[in-house]
Amino acid sequence: MDRITEATSYIQEQDSSSGNICLCTESLCLSYGTRAALENVNLRIPSRAVTAIIGPSGSGKSSFLCCLNRMTDLCCSTTIEGSVRLGEHDIHRDLGKNPIALRRRVGMVFQHPNPFPFSIWKNLALPLKHHGVRNKQELSSVIEQALRRVGLWEEVGDRLRDSALTLSGGQQQRLCIARALVLEPEVLLMDEPCSSLDPLSTKCIETLIGQLKNSYTIVVVTHDLAQARRVADHVALFWNADGVGRLIEQGPAARVFQHPEHELTTSYLEGQL
Amino acid sequence: MNLSFRINSNIDSNRVASLIGLRNGQLWDLLFSAAVWGSVLIVAMVFLWLVGDVLIRGVSAVSWDFLVSPVIDSGRSGGIAPVLVSTACIVAVALAVAFPLALASAILIAEFLPRTGTVSRLVVASFDVLAGMPSIVFGLFGNALFNQLLGFGYSLLSGGLTLACMVLPFMIKANVDGLRAVPRSYREAGDALAMSRTSTLWHVLLPAALPGIIAGVLLGMGRALAETAALLFTSGYVTRMPESLMDSGRTISIHIYDLAMNVAGGDRMAYASALILVVLLILINTAVVRLGDWIQRRSLRA
Ligand SMILES: Nc1ncnc2c1ncn2[C@@H]1O[C@H](COP(=O)(O)OP(=O)(O)O)[C@@H](O)[C@H]1O
Ligand SMILES: [Mg+2]
Numbered sequence: 001m002d003r004i005t006e007a008t009s010y011i012q013e014q015d016s017s018s019g020n021i022c023l024c025t026e027s028l029c030l031s032y033g034t035r036a037a038l039e040n041v042n043l044r045i046p047s048r049a050v051t052a053i054i055g056p057s058g059s060g061k062s063s064f065l066c067c068l069n070r071m072t073d074l075c076c077s078t079t080i081e082g083s084v085r086l087g088e089h090d091i092h093r094d095l096g097k098n099p100i101a102l103r104r105r106v107g108m109v110f111q112h113p114n115p116f117p118f119s120i121w122k123n124l125a126l127p128l129k130h131h132g133v134r135n136k137q138e139l140s141s142v143i144e145q146a147l148r149r150v151g152l153w154e155e156v157g158d159r160l161r162d163s164a165l166t167l168s169g170g171q172q173q174r175l176c177i178a179r180a181l182v183l184e185p186e187v188l189l190m191d192e193p194c195s196s197l198d199p200l201s202t203k204c205i206e207t208l209i210g211q212l213k214n215s216y217t218i219v220v221v222t223h224d225l226a227q228a229r230r231v232a233d234h235v236a237l238f239w240n241a242d243g244v245g246r247l248i249e250q251g252p253a254a255r256v257f258q259h260p261e262h263e264l265t266t267s268y269l270e271g272q273l
Numbered sequence: 274m275n276l277s278f279r280i281n282s283n284i285d286s287n288r289v290a291s292l293i294g295l296r297n298g299q300l301w302d303l304l305f306s307a308a309v310w311g312s313v314l315i316v317a318m319v320f321l322w323l324v325g326d327v328l329i330r331g332v333s334a335v336s337w338d339f340l341v342s343p344v345i346d347s348g349r350s351g352g353i354a355p356v357l358v359s360t361a362c363i364v365a366v367a368l369a370v371a372f373p374l375a376l377a378s379a380i381l382i383a384e385f386l387p388r389t390g391t392v393s394r395l396v397v398a399s400f401d402v403l404a405g406m407p408s409i410v411f412g413l414f415g416n417a418l419f420n421q422l423l424g425f426g427y428s429l430l431s432g433g434l435t436l437a438c439m440v441l442p443f444m445i446k447a448n449v450d451g452l453r454a455v456p457r458s459y460r461e462a463g464d465a466l467a468m469s470r471t472s473t474l475w476h477v478l479l480p481a482a483l484p485g486i487i488a489g490v491l492l493g494m495g496r497a498l499a500e501t502a503a504l505l506f507t508s509g510y511v512t513r514m515p516e517s518l519m520d521s522g523r524t525i526s527i528h529i530y531d532l533a534m535n536v537a538g539g540d541r542m543a544y545a546s547a548l549i550l551v552v553l554l555i556l557i558n559t560a561v562v563r564l565g566d567w568i569q570r571r572s573l574r575a
Contacts, residue, residue: 076387103467114458116477127466
């Protein structure tokens, strides 16, 4: 137990050298009702880079991600302590009761593709209209741009009026990414975006993540270590200790994979190799 | 190639088996299919008999005149024009009042109250009790509240409001079920896209819940059209053409009841009216389902 806390603070000192920090959490604790799910998470997420969150299931990776755009507000009886800073704002204090402004800046893609049961066009137009884009021409150009960015334009550009549910799983997930991107967020959170996809679609999404990191800060949860190696610039390992999720190691991907500092990281990486 | 070969060999083995005699598993399969098909057949026959009976006995009295003439001689002759108008008024009042209330309550229950909370469970339990209440009780209640306390007297308005109370629990339940059948992931998607709860509800959840909502309307309308007991005390059974909602009037179900039970020699006209009721129900069901499909397609596609 003590070892874990020690290691975290040690790593924190070491890691403060890395570039621009976009999101950072300070002693973040989350509990569902009376059950603690996350304890004392101090994670720094560099901007315009891919941060991969890895760890066994139940270690609080998804819960952590939900703290970053306040999706935790949805479940009643969650309590959050500590702080999450986005730029100079504390997202729980400064942004007050209204998480909507925050969610425009921090987009999210879910584990299972969840397009609305509408046409491809309407899936993208709905959030745009909701945020004030009404001009038909502007809508079309933004939608085309978003679809091109995720490589869907070539595949479905000629059938935008078809239901999004007729797309394949991989296409649906890319549509969801496009839908998150039309609002031009700064950060894109992805919770195991490939876990329900076939290898080809997975490859497609990984390539996409590689391209998007030039313009967005990306946080991707994955249980696939090989994927983390392929896409991540920074890695954070969560661990479930006594039923509570903790961050036990973080740092540049190359360093964490080659010279893990925590013994649990070593065994976790080896166990999967 | 491979597949077709396998299918062929399957058929062959079946044929061989049936030539030799049934194996145990096949016997059960056969009995099970027979039971399932038998039940379907019985239900279909009851339905056909009912419709056929009404059709055969009623069709001779049905004509255009029957639909547009006033009720004469307690219904032994003439038509059912005032009855149709009263029916339309009462059902319209009932739905116009019950539908918005039901939808709003359902939204509160399904979207805003925590599912296992005390309030939610209490509300749902009380609706279940209301749904099980005999309609005659609603009749007495409606008479006390609308006819006397609020002073609407025996009127289409009192009848419609009473029916609204009666169908409310059914409509709420159907709407709640419809909303709960919408996947949670749509709500998450809406939230993650920085849409407000209201906007997600209006643009995503309600269109997706439309089948449940339509079912609620149909259920409510069906019950309202079929009701007699609750209306005897509230809208009365006058056969005159109503001039306003404050006039008394009888619905088609009451007319049938009255012809069959109280009017000697009214049988033929009772069957004719019943035929009209059945046709009405079928037409309305089809129309509402079509309308729902159309709305859903429009809101989902556009
Ligand atoms: N909405 C919730 N309500 C209550 N407990 C939850 C909820 N979501 C997650 N948990 C609990 O929090 C812990 C961490 O879960 P999660 O964040 O989903 O882990 P991971 O994504 O790493 O698999 C688990 O023990 C889980 O049971
Ligand atoms: Mg998870």
